[in-house]
Amino acid sequence: MRPFVLAATNWKAVKDQKFELAVLPWGATEAHNYHLPFATDNIMVERIAEEAARMAWGKGAKVVVLPTIPFGVNTGQMDIKININLNPSTQFSILDDIIDVLNRHGIFKFLILNGHGGNDYKQIIRELGLKYPRMFICSCNWYQSFDNSSFFEKAGGHADEMETSMMQFLVPDLVLPLNEAGKGEGKKFRIKALNEKWAWAERRWTQVTNDTGIGDPSAATPEKGEKCFREVTDKISNLMTELSAADINNMYE
Numbered sequence: 001m002r003p004f005v006l007a008a009t010n011w012k013a014v015k016d017q018k019f020e021l022a023v024l025p026w027g028a029t030e031a032h033n034y035h036l037p038f039a040t041d042n043i044m045v046e047r048i049a050e051e052a053a054r055m056a057w058g059k060g061a062k063v064v065v066l067p068t069i070p071f072g073v074n075t076g077q078m079d080i081k082i083n084i085n086l087n088p089s090t091q092f093s094i095l096d097d098i099i100d101v102l103n104r105h106g107i108f109k110f111l112i113l114n115g116h117g118g119n120d121y122k123q124i125i126r127e128l129g130l131k132y133p134r135m136f137i138c139s140c141n142w143y144q145s146f147d148n149s150s151f152f153e154k155a156g157g158h159a160d161e162m163e164t165s166m167m168q169f170l171v172p173d174l175v176l177p178l179n180e181a182g183k184g185e186g187k188k189f190r191i192k193a194l195n196e197k198w199a200w201a202e203r204r205w206t207q208v209t210n211d212t213g214i215g216d217p218s219a220a221t222p223e224k225g226e227k228c229f230r231e232v233t234d235k236i237s238n239l240m241t242e243l244s245a246a247d248i249n250n251m252y253e
C-alpha cells in the first residue's frame, strides 16, 4: 500500500492519518515533437511526485500526493491539434476549490509540483494566500531543480534530450524510435531583450518550431534519464521532508 498517494489509498488508511503536506502534480496535454506522447508532462511530474513522496514518507514526512491535473496553460498553441488549454483563471478556480478542502481538514501546507513551462502559479499563490491566511502555499518547477548540462549534451525545453531521456527511462513503450523524431529546432525572437529573457512575451509555438519540439532529442538515452530522475526525486523528497517538518509560523532565520 502507498498511503502517500491519495488515488492509491483508502478511507481506512486516510481517516485517522495526520497529513502535514499535500502535493498537487500539475502537467499539460500537448504535442511533444513526433516521438513523445501528449501526456509526457503528466507522466513525468506524477512519477517524480510519487517517488519523491515515497522517499519522504520513509523519512517520516506526512505527505499526500493528490491526483495529477492533466491540462495546463497552452494559450500559445491553440493551432496545434488537440493541445488542450486551461486558462490561468481556470487554474485559479481549481486551486481555490482544492485549497478550500485542505484548509477545512487542517492540511495547511500545500505544494504545487509543476511539470509544464506554460503554468505559472506565483500570482495565483499571492491571491490565494490572502484568501486562506492559515495556509502555506508554494510551488516548484521540477525541471529547474537540477543543472541540465550535468546530465545532457543539449538543452532545449520541450521534447528535448532531457524529456526524451526521462520518458525512455520511465515509459519506454510510449516513446517512438529516435529516427522518427523531428530535429526540435527552435527559432529565436528577432528582438534581443526577449532572447536574453529580461523582457518576456509568449511564443507563438507553430512559428517557433516545425515539429512542436524545441531541443534536439537525438542524444537521449534511458540511462541519462534515470540519473536525472534520481537527482530530481532526491531533491524534491528533501523539499517535501522539510516542508512537512516546518513550522509555518516560524519560517525565517
Ligand SMILES: [Zn+2]
Pocket: 032, 040, 041, 157, 158, 159, 163
Ligand atoms: Zn514537456
